[in-house]
C-alpha cells in the first residue's frame with residue numbers, strides 16, 4: 001500500500017545486527033525513530049522537574065547555599081551532579097542534544113522524501129479500489145469518459161492535484177491534496193532546531209549587567225560601571241556599545257488602599273540618553289514593561305530604592321563628604337540599610353545607616369518603616385571612627401562597614417534637614433534629604449530575534465501540520481450497458497472523519513456529471 | 518477601595534449564585550446518567566456529516582432516533598443540565614466582568630480572579646464544544662470540576678485585591694492569560710474525556726473475545742480517543758502560543774525571555790508532555806491507552822503549574838499573599 005497509510009513507526013523493533021557498520025546503522029535508526037523521540041521527550045520533561053523544586057544558582061544563589069548547609073549529606077552530592085543548576089548541567093544538555101540529533105536525523109530524510117513527493121504526480125490508482133478502507137461503488141448513466149471528466153472537474157474545483165490514466169480495469173483518475181500538512185510539520189520541527197540555535201547564539205554572544213543609578217547621576221556603558229556583569233563565552237568588554245545616560249528623575253507610587261497596602265503600583269524613570277559619546281542627547285522614560293532600547297542593548301527597570309543625601313564635616317568644619325548614598329531595601333516597606341564611608345576625615349568616619357521612608361519605632365522590631373512611600377522619612381545612624389580598612393588591599397563592599405579597627409561613638413536619628421554634632425568634637429553629620437535610585441538591568445541578546453522568528457514559524461507550521469488534511473482519492477469508471485460503474489476510494493494520513501463522506505460525494509458527483517456553478 | 522466595594526460584593530454574590538446553579542446542573546447530569554438505561558447512548562455527532570463541499574448532494578444526517586425513542590428521561594435531565602450550565606456560564610461571565618470593572622483592569626490580578634476566570638474558561642470550553650459534539654455525558658465531570666474551582670476561589674483564595682503590580686501591566690498579560698485560560702478549559706475537558714476513554718478501554722479489555730462488550734452510557738472508546746485528540750490538537754498550538762507570549766512579556770518585564778522560573782519550567786514541562794502525547798499517538802504500541810495516560814500526565818503538569826507553583830513555590834510568578 002502507499003506510504004500514506006503505512007505508519008513511519010510501525011516497523012517492529014529488530015534486534016541489532018552483527019558487524020560494526022550494521023550496528024551503527026541500527027543504532028542510528030533507533031535514535032531517529034519516533035519511539036526514541038517520544039521517550040526523549042518524556043525524559044526531558046522529567047529532567048526539568050528538579051530545577052523547579054530545588055533552588056537554582058542562577059535564580060537564587062543564597063537559597064542554594066542555605067539548602068546545602070541545611071542538608072549536609074545530600075546537599076553536596078546534589079551540587080556535584082548539577083542539581084542546583086539543572087538547566088546548565090551536562091546531563092540536561094545531553095538529553096536535549098540527543099533529542100535534537102534525533103530530530104535532525106528524522107527531518108533530513110523526511111525533507112528529501114517530501115521534496116520528491118511535491119514534484120511527483122499522484123500515485124497510480126490501485127487495481128482494486130474497494131479494498132481500500134474507504135470506498136464506494138455507484139452506477140452511472142454516463143459514459144466512463146464523462147464520469148472521469150466530471151471527477152476531474154470536481155477535484156480541480158477543490159484544487160486537488162490530479163492525474164489520469166487507463167488500464168485493463170478502465171479509466172481512472174488519481175487526486176491528492178494536503179501537501180501543506182507535511183510541509184508544516186517539517187517547518188515546525190526545523191523551527192525548533194533554529195530556536196535552539198537562537199538560544200545558544202544568544203547565550204554565547206549575549207551579555208547582561210546590573211547597575212544601581214541614583215537619580216541625578218549618570219551611567220556610561222563600560223564594564224567598570226556595572227555592579228554585576230556577565231557575558232557569554234564569546235563576548236569581550238570591548239563589545240559594549242558606547243552609550244551613556246543620566247537618570248534625571250525617578251517616581252514611584254504605592255497602593256494606599258487596605259488591600260495589598262504598600263504594593264508597588266507605578267514606577268517611572270526619566271532618562272537623558274546619548275547613543276554615542278558625541279551624539280545629541282535626547283530625553284526618554286523607562287518603566288516596568290517599557291524597557292529602553294539603545295544601540296542593540298536594552299535597559300530594563302528591575303528595582304528601586306532610596307538614597308539619603310548626607311554631608312559630613314570634619315573637626316575644622318570643612319566638608320569632607322557630600323553625596324547621595326544608595327541604601328538597599330530590606331523589606332516591602334523599604335526599611336533600607338546602607339553605609340557612608342568618609343576616608344578623607346581624620347580620623348576616618350564610617351556611618352551605618354537605616355533609612356526609613358515612613359519611620360516607626362517598635363519594642364520588638366526596633367526602628368522600621370511601615371510604608372514604602374516617604375511619608376515620614378528618618379535616618380537612624382551609628383557613627384564609627386578609626387580605620388575604614390580601605391588600604392588593606394581587600395576589596396570591600398560599598399554596603400558593608402568593616403568595624404574591626406573602628407570604635408562606635410554614638411547613635412542618632414535625624415529628620416531631613418537636621419544635623420548631628422558628633423561627640424568629642426569629631427565633626428558633624430547632616431541629613432540633607434533623600435533621592436531615589438533605580439536598579440537597571442542592561443542586556444544584549446543577539447539570539448532573541450532568531451528565537452522569535454523561529455517560534456513564529458513553529459506555530460504556523462504546527463497549525464498546518466495539525467489542521468491540514470492529507471488525502472488521496474481515486475475514481476475508476478468501467479463501461480456497462482447502461483453507462484458505467486463508478487468506484488471511488490480514499491486514503492488519508494491519520495484520522496479523517498470526513499473522508500468517508502468525501503468519497504461518497506465524489507462518487508455521486510462524478511456519476512451525475514457534476515460541473516461548476 | 519473600601520468606599521466602593523459594591524460592585525465587588527455583587528460580583529461575589531453572583532459567583533455564589535452561579536455555584537448554586539452549577540450544583541443543580543450537576544444533579545441533573547447525575548440523574549441523566551442514572552436514567553440512561555440503554556447501551557446505545559451512541560453519542561453521534563450532531564453535526565451533519567459536513568458534506569456538500571464536493572458535489573451538490575444532500576448531507577447524510579444521521580438519524581438520532583434510537584436516542585430519542587429509548588432514553589427520554591435521561592435526555593430530558595441532560596437538557597436541563599445543559600440549560601443550567603449555560604445560565605451559570607452567563608452569570609459567571611457577568612461576575613468576572615463586574616470584577617474587572619470594579620478593579621478598573623483585567624480581572625486577573627490574583628489567584629481568586631484567576632480561579633473564577635478559569636472556571637469560566639472550563640464552562641466555556643465545554644459549552645462551545647457541546648455545540649459541535651454530543652458531550653452532555655461529560656457534564657457531570659465539568660460541573661464537578663467547576664464547582665471545586667469556584668469553592669476554592671471563594672473560600673480560600675478570596676481577596677479584595679486592588680491594582681496590578683507594575684509587572685502585570687501589559688497588554689501581553691491580556692493575550693497571554695486569555696490563551697492560557699482557554700487552554701486550561703480545553704485541557705480540563707480533554708482530561709475528562711481521557712478518563713472516560715480509559716474506563717471504556719478497560720471495559721473492552723475485560724470483555725472476553727468474541728463477546729459483546731457490556732452496556733455503557735459513554736461513547737465508544739474509539740470515539741473518545743478521537744475526541745481527545747481533536748481537543749488537544751486545538752489546545753496544543755494555543756498552549757505553544759501562550760508560552761511564547763509569556764516569554765515575550767517576560768522579556769519586556771524582566772529583561773529576559775526565558776529564565777527557568779518555576780512557572781516557566783512547568784509551562785515547558787506541560788508543553789513537552791503534550792508533544793509527547795501527539796507523538797505517542799502516531800507511534801505503534803503507544804497509541805491508545807499509553808498515549809491517553811501521557812495526556813493525563815500533561816494535564817497533571819498543567820495543574821501543578823496552575824495551583825502548585827502559585828501557592829507553594831517561590832518565584833516571580835507567585836501571587837500568593839495578596
Ligand code: HEM
Pocket residue numbers: 008031032033034035037041099100102103104106107185189192462465466494753789792795796799
Ligand atoms: C524537539 C522536540 C519535538 C517536539 C516538541 C515535537 C513536536 C511535534 C508535534 C507537536 C507534532 C504534531 C503531531 C501531529 O501531527 O499529530 C509532531 C509530529 C511529528 N514529529 Fe515531532 N517533535 C519533536 C521531535 C521529534 C523528533 C526527534 C522526531 C523524529 C524522530 C519527530 C518526528 C515527528 C513526526 C514524524 C511527526 C508527524 C506525525 C504525524 O503526523 O504522523 N519529532 N512533533
